[in-house]
Amino acid sequence: MPEGHTLHRLARLHQRRYAGTPVGVSSPQGRFAAEASILDGQVLVRAEAYGKHLFHDFGAGGTVHVHLGLYGTFTEATLPAADPVGQVRLRLVGRTHWTDLRGPNRCELLDEQQADAIKAKLGPDPLRRDADPDRAWRRISRSRTSIAVLLMDQSVLAGVGNVYRAEVLFRHGVPPSLPGRSLDVALWREMWADLVTLMRGGVRTGRIDTVAPEHLPEVTGRAPREDRHGGEVYVYRRAGLPCLVCGTAVANSELAGRNLYWCPGCQPA
Structure with a gap:
């Protein structure tokens, strides 16, 4: 989707x-x-x-x-x-x-x-200038549901899908199983700001890129990613491959009917 x-x-x-x-x-x-x-x-x-x-x-x-x-x-x-x-x-x-x-x-x-x-019925959209991240935070901070599920709930946050969900959690070292109410508010604000930046980049280029310059193929010597979604990412659809940061094999499971990707080394429970 x-x-x-x-x-x-x-x-x-x-x-x-x-x-x-x-x-x-x-x-x-x-x-x-x-x-x-x-x-x-x-x-x-x-x-x-x-x-x-x-x-x-x-x-x-x-x-x-x-x-x-x-x-x-x-x-x-x-x-x-x-x-x-x-x-x-x-x-x-x-x-x-x-x-x-x-x-x-x-x-x-x-x-x-x-x-x-x-x-x-929709939560705030990081790509809209009228978005209020605190409205999403009020839902997240009261919920026992995992942050991975909450980020995909369009009534909590609108526009974020499986790729941005996996990548923003990785970029901030957040384990997908963390209950929403256990997330620190300062960390949430950093994640929101990151989503705004990443998704605006997606609007400009038409692809999802989440990898820092120091981890790009031309710097590390690895082969560029080949995927119909395009873009360079850390964990999405990289199950079993080494993490670009720590080398741990990227994990994969199903959560609420969707594939979930994370690094056990960079996102410890």
């Missing part, structure tokens, strides 16, 4: 290409046809992301809410628009570009109150 930086990249791209002008809206697949007919030719007011959710605000016409889930993808290209290929749920056509949406978990037209209700 795409992490928050991917949705913010899409929001910025669509804001730049489509906002402020009339947009052609259609549903070649047909599943969004009735809603598309309401929006077709309307001006896109704003595209924005909140956590792993994307919102296209058409003003009085309503807001298109997209959650990509595991299989949703956007494809982008310059005009002229090509014939639809596959199950295209939503097509947007602007003055210079067009984009197709396939396979989302959710693609729905909402009114303002409905869109606000979705946002209200």
